[in-house]
Amino acid sequence: QVQLVQSGAEVKKPGSSVKVSCKASGGSFRTFDFSWVRQAPGQGLEWMGRIIPSLGVTNYAPKFQDRVTFTADTSTRTAYMELNSLTSDDTAVYYCARDAPSGGLPFDYWGQGTLVTVSS
Amino acid sequence: DIVMTQTPLSLSVTPGQPASISCKSSQSLLHGDGKTHLYWYLQKPGQAPQLLIYEVSNRFSGVPDRFSGSVSGTDFTLKISRVEAEDVGVYYCMQTTQLPLTFGGGTKVEIK
Numbered sequence: 001q002v003q004l005v006q007s008g009a010e011v012k013k014p015g016s017s018v019k020v021s022c023k024a025s026g027g028s029f030r031t032f033d034f035s036w037v038r039q040a041p042g043q044g045l046e047w048m049g050r051i052i053p054s055l056g057v058t059n060y061a062p063k064f065q066d067r068v069t070f071t072a073d074t075s076t077r078t079a080y081m082e083l084n085s086l087t088s089d090d091t092a093v094y095y096c097a098r099d100a101p102s103g104g105l106p107f108d109y110w111g112q113g114t115l116v117t118v119s120s
Numbered sequence: 121d122i123v124m125t126q127t128p129l130s131l132s133v134t135p136g137q138p139a140s141i142s143c144k145s146s147q148s149l150l151h152g153d154g155k156t157h158l159y160w161y162l163q164k165p166g167q168a169p170q171l172l173i174y175e176v177s178n179r180f181s182g183v184p185d186r187f188s189g190s191v192s193g194t195d196f197t198l199k200i201s202r203v204e205a206e207d208v209g210v211y212y213c214m215q216t217t218q219l220p221l222t223f224g225g226g227t228k229v230e231i232k
Binding site: 033037044045046047049050061062073095097101103105106107108110111112113 | 121148153157160161163168169171174180182210212214216219221222223224225226
């Protein structure tokens with residue numbers, strides 16, 4: 001059974017940065033590609049982008065292009081999402097999800113979500 | 121960007137009755153690989169979303185057969201033949217045909 005386990009909740013000041021991790025475990029071996037999705041309080045789902053660690057490829061949604069960085073450690077199957085220049089509008093739950101950009105089922109497994117609160 | 125427009129915003133359904141959710145894409149979702157990359161997810165209260173339907177009409181593993189998906193042009197529909205209490209939550213459609221990936225705004229399903 002595939003599991004994606006994310007790091008814990010964060011409280012950040014405006015203007016600072018946050019880094020969220022997502023560790024994959026279980027399931028048969030295959031390259032894990034990750035997407036990041038966020039959900040502001042009471043709002044819908046918003047795709048931030050994806051990372052394909054085996055290829056060293058990242059795709060960022062235009063809205064986040066200038067402020068977000070995705071990295072990954074293939075040896076530990078862990079992905080990271082770092083968001084800079086935080087404002088109160090970045091208060092949201094951030095999810096990682098297993099992606100399948102080269103075929104297969106996208107977002108068939110999700111992390112539990114990480115609440116990031118931006119407040120002065 | 122491909123815009124995904126879901127209707128209705130919310131739905132209140134009597135248990136055992138059917139429900140239908142629409143998702144319209146602003147352009148064709150037919151990919152060069154011959155597949156239509158439209159997916160449906162259910163986010164139950166307090167949980168992460170879960171995959172229900174992939175590539176328009178295929179149920180994901182473990183999804184009850186009361187859930188079905190269909191398409192007519194750029195109009196996609198998720199149907200629940202007989203709503204059960206466990207089906208409450210917010211349903212989202214999503215396209216992966218073109219970057220950036222985009223979600224519909226969501227449809228909240230409640231039980232009467």
